[in-house]
Amino acid sequence: MKRIIVCILVGITFFACKDEEQGKRIPKKENQAEYFEKNKLNVPKKGALKSLTATQKKLVQDWLEFKTVHESMKLINNTTRFSITEDLGQLAANIEEVDKKKFPKELDVMQIRSRFLVLKTKALKLQDDATDESISNDFIEQEIVEMNNVFHSVCYQVEQATLLNMEPEEILGDLFKSDSTEVEKIDRKTAPIPKRNMVPTKRSTKRFKKTKTENN
Structure with a gap:
């Protein structure tokens, strides 16, 4: 009978200690999380x-x-x-x-x-x-x-x-090629139209002869 009572007391003591230990662990974890958050570095x-x-x-x-x-x-x-x-x-x-x-x-x-x-x-x-x-x-x-x-x-x-x-x-590879193509297109559109070389015509230096009209 005494052995049974002793076993019961030991069991109660064991479970009581275990519950107390778990109770201590929870706040320890919470404090650790707070501690990490407090010491986290936040670069602007x-x-x-x-x-x-x-x-x-x-x-x-x-x-x-x-x-x-x-x-x-x-x-x-x-x-x-x-x-x-x-x-x-x-x-x-x-x-x-x-x-x-x-x-x-x-x-x-x-x-x-x-x-x-x-x-x-x-x-x-x-x-x-x-x-x-x-x-x-x-x-x-x-x-x-x-x-x-x-x-x-x-x-x-x-x-x-x-x-x-x-x-x-x-450096830029294909990106440069596509950009340069676009620039070339723009340059063609905005380029001034070249003037044609016009050959000046020579003026005639001969004088016209006056013709006499006949009286009818």
């Missing part, structure tokens, strides 16, 4: 990372290292306070890889290399700042905006450097 729309233009995409389509840096920038623009230090470290490592690898011939210019270096420096500085709890999320968000501006500058210099060494049809 005006300073958000812009998409590559059609021309820029075509120019870097075979440049793998550039694409890797671009993906890292996308990740940083959608990160949280928890993971930003790791994401920034990865970005810096990817930029180092860009510097180690051979640049595409047309893009191996100082304007592009220097801007990649600036981007790497900003990433490492922000990585250090993000570990400081006294640094606000607003500050980090503004620094991400600055990094976006530097990356946009890299993209602009990529386009400018290539334009100096490529014909328009090499």
Whole structure:
């Protein structure tokens, strides 16, 4: 009888502890969600990372290292306070890889290399700042905006450097051909009609002879 009573008490205690543990887990999950939301970084729309233009995409389509840096920038623009230090470290490592690898011939210019270096420096500085709890999320968000501006500058210099060494049809392909055809049609319509060369006629220098009228 005593054994039965002891077993019942043990069972009641076990289920009571289990219910209490579940009760503790629910608010813990809620607090975790709130904590994540609180530490989510929201980059201002005006300073958000812009998409590559059609021309820029075509120019870097075979440049793998550039694409890797671009993906890292996308990740940083959608990160949280928890993971930003790791994401920034990865970005810096990817930029180092860009510097180690051979640049595409047309893009191996100082304007592009220097801007990649600036981007790497900003990433490492922000990585250090993000570990400081006294640094606000607003500050980090503004620094991400600055990094976006530097990356946009890299993209602009990529386009400018290539334009100096490529014909328009090499960059735009079929788009250029269709546009140039339309321009040619317009030029034909608006072109002035050429004047015909008129051969001047010679005036006769002979004088007409006067004829005498006969009297009837």
